[in-house]
Amino acid sequence: MKTHTYVEIVTIGDEILYGQITDTNSQWMGTELNKKGFKVIRKTSIGDTKEEILTILEEAQSRADVVLITGGLGPTKDDITKNTIAEYFGVEMTFHQEVYDNIAELFKARNRELTVLNRMQADIPSNGKVLMNKVGTAPGMWFENGEKTIVSMPGVPHEMKYLMENHVLNQLQEKYHTPFIVHKMMRTMGIPESKLAEMIEDWEENLPEELSLAYLPRMGQVRLRITGVSYDETDLKDKIEKEVVKLRELLGENLYAEEDIDIELVVSDLLKEKGLSLATAESCTGGNIAKTITGIPGASAYYNGGIVSYSNEVKESQLGVTSESLKNFGAVSEQVALQMANNVREKYNSDYGVATTGIAGPSGGTKDKPVGTIWIALSTAEKTEAKLLKLYNNRKLNVTVTTNSVFKWLLEELKSGN
Template identity: 45%
Template sequence: MLAEIIAIGDELLIGQVIDTNSNYIAAQLTANGINVQHINAVSDEKTRILIALETALGRADLVILTGGLGPTNDDITKKTLAEYFNTNLILHEEMLIQVKTFISGRGIPFSEKHQLQAVLPENCIALKNSTGTAPGMWFEKEGKIVVSLPGVPLEMKSLMQEEVLPRIAKINTNRIYNLTISTIGYTESALAELIAPWETKLPSDVKLAYLPAPGQVRLRISRQGENMDQMQSASELLYANLRNYLPESAIYSLSDNSIQKTVHQLLTQKGLSFATAESCTGGYIAHLLTSLPGSSVYFSGSVVAYSNQIKANILNVSEETLSTYGAVSKETVTEMAQNIRALFKVEIAVAVSGIAGPDGGTLDKPVGTVHIAVAYRNGIIAQQFQFGKIRERNIISAATSALNMVRLCILANY
């Protein structure tokens, strides 16, 4: 079954709102064996919506629209769909009861605007919205399905889970199996060259995708069929063969787990306390970890030592080290890591110092030069990295590399 998603709203086209709905819907459809072929965004104009819908139905079996189901004048999706399916708008009594129940449960006076939410195209199947007042709509015509959902993400998600996906499961037997292999330390081109002998031998029914990010690349193996167990077994055999072409340290997860989630899990499982001393990353490593629930179990704290004064006065980096080797050096991050570990009395600590850019570089230490050190029970691990000239990318790459060094340290020593 082929699907297309149409997101409706001027706010999407002017960049005022990011379209997270399409991302969610696409992921859910894919997980349920539906091939999403196109995602489209259109303005709140009847003509544009009609053209987009007609085009989508010409190439897809299922079209899901989001947005434009509110009670205000700029919400025109219901009227437009009624026109497209040549039907009238009527007051749907069951949905009216649903809307009244929802409104009264929140102590809000019922109004004419609320009643308009229960006015739907006569020939649609109304989909109950348990988290809001705008019902979803399900249309069937000439073997094609059109579903219209609210643009409010919470309401859209509940309708997808409670109404749309169960209906799709009854009519679609195809399944899509995805195996995601998260790698680190290689660029997309370098990884592709390394695994080229493996890739050329992939079966014709396997689709391989490269999903690059700063410092890491995810490989996604996809295949379609009706037997998930068989597809999983076959994909795992492919992965086992792939390991012959990559060093063990290059693969950090067999899922969409981020590097910070992987380190988070290792620290938690091993019962290890952790701290960071950050210069060029400005606390970003600490942010990545403390954004995860449960990080308080292992994370003790962080010092953002952006200036040499803080490096010296708080982290006790010697003035001699700073004057001889500079803030961006193996010697400085070594002292930063060792001293933050002692100061916070943790098992493992990481320190980062570098030149994020766009200025501040020299011939000896150009923009993108980063030094990272990990202090642990048996000593210190330090490494120099050379990233690019883009500040934001350098910060992300430095944090990613630091977390990977922590990961490898834990695996090797704990």
Template identity: 70%
Template sequence: MKKHTYVEIVTIGDEILYGQITDTNSQWIGQELNKLGFKVIRKTSIGDTKEEILTILDEAQKRADIILITGGLGPTKDDITKKTIAEYFNVGMTFRQEVFDNIAELFKTRNRALTDLNRQQAEVPENGEVIMNPVGTAPGMWFEQGNKTFVSMPGVPYEMKRLMSDSILGKLQSKYDTPFIVHKMLRTMGIPESLLADQIEEWEDALPEFIGLAYLPRFGQVRLRLTAVGDNKEVLDNAIEAQVEKLRPLLGDNLFAEDDVEIEQMIMNKMIEKGVTLATAESCTGGAIAKRITTLSGCSAFYKGGIVSYSNEVKMTQLDVQGETLLEHGAVSEETALQMANNVREKYKTDYGIATTGIAGPGGGTKDKPVGTVWVALSTAEKTEAKLLQLTKTREVNIYATGNTILKWLYDEI
């Protein structure tokens, strides 16, 4: 089999370490490299100091064949990546006219004046191959030392992605002969990771050596990722499918998707296919379910709308929940959930109505109804039913798990 080509991704910037911005660059780069058969072995974030940059470059080249660097290429004094890279390679800086011309043209189109700081961005390490940046002032730079490749890119995500897509990925693919890496994702819900592992243990133990299995749990879901590595993609695809055929009956109703798609996407696909519609009534989830649905492009084809009825007053005035029901049983009750689901369906004239009401926490619980007590309900023209959930003491988990439960129930019903 072809030898793995190992990649280390280095992101530079104090703002990442302080948590002021999220490192989305590493995630995107990793996904794109994986498609081409490169194996990312480490992602490292460091601050804007010369010592940190020099240390990580020295360490990374011992581990990886390719070191991809983002950040620290701006015009301000804290952007020291270029000069530090020059020091690492023991070379000087040189002014590149083509880079300056590119910067000047960008400023002209934006009706802005060039400064000395912008001019300094046209200075690059002498041993670097410039990769022109069509959407920003900081160029990318490609370095080779022995059998190692170093690439420095801007930290601005849309600039980095443009450089990677236009030039860098193609150059890497041309230089390195990588094996195929094939993934297959299966998504399960309603079964804990430990129980799932026990359920498929014999199947997992019998997997061929070139196929690996990873468990990726998240808020009441477990994603199973099968990964096969080899030189023949068709052979890998067939081998993965043969294993999935054996796995399906073991997962049963807990399996809801054979791709890396969310349950709300599966619901949208099925509801549009069947020409049916949905409305939501949310209390403890505060609109989180509606948000998950409305992030999907095309959701207006099946989703009519919803009501966030956080107070009893809104439950009565907007959802026609009976005052006697709230007085006798409380907002967190089977009776209230049933009325919410049925009434929102009737109000919006939809085929399905779903509802949530509960105590998300961390406060608000009682002895009879502790934090994590949640009722969910599902209504159709033929029936309206409710289910009691006993969840955790963590608000975020309870909100997401409630959404997962009612959406999976809806999907099964459809």
């Protein structure tokens, strides 16, 4: 039995290639198709030319069972998808009264005049099955080409979604017997992708044949996605769970979540659950930790406040960092980080205080303290500790990785009960 039904998504429009609009259709379609057991093997964007459309129609069917097309169905002369599909199949256009009535009703409801060009949207290639679009003027069209299926839809996102949800997905499932596709996401931090791969190499090589592993690195984190494909959903989920138990033990403290959730949300939930509070003192991260926290709804329940102490003067006047420490050790030092974390905790009467001070770059580094030298600190009523991070020659990456490192440390402390 064939395991997969392959799908290729094609977006048509010069505006996509020029970067004037972002193709959100492909991402949404890929997610929804995956839920239904279809495997998207390619996403292609092409311009509004007959040659490109004819070529992709031929090529896509050589790769995929289903070709889903969006774009080029408007009333203007540059929208040529429909006529090109008719030429590809060698058929004439046929007027559809039901489509025309739907267009007329939409225009009447909007108190707009129906033009000749709008009327032409009711012309459909004679071999196409109409998919009624109740939220727009361009209908969807379903074509059978032997065992292959081609569906053409408008590029307007809400119209495409309407047709997918009300016609296309259900009809595809009726035609193709698709397997269950189940994903399990494991979120890690603090370990490079290459080292992580070495750590779990034996486990990965011995995965059941129904399962596969993907590495999804992003800004100091690596997401591990276990994907299973089978016609037996219960057995598939059981096999995934058995492998998760093994992987959990291998990853140890590098694993921070067994779902696709950002670390700040995990920390937020734990702070609220335990009734604990947090304050922040930031230099090199420039308020990014505070911004991340306050971007979470309900952060006022645990976040008391913070200070962006970019200058030494503010470190002294607002955070009580001693001039001796700044003079003897410099702003980027363990001693200053410790004082920042402890003093902001006390200043804002919080259970936790965290601090960052470092050289984010691209300039400001020295031989002893190159760009990427960053100290982070965490303070509680019982202890105040600091850690040295040796990061990158990339300002944005340094800010993001430092922010995530602070959250990871906080998470470890919250889980340990300290």
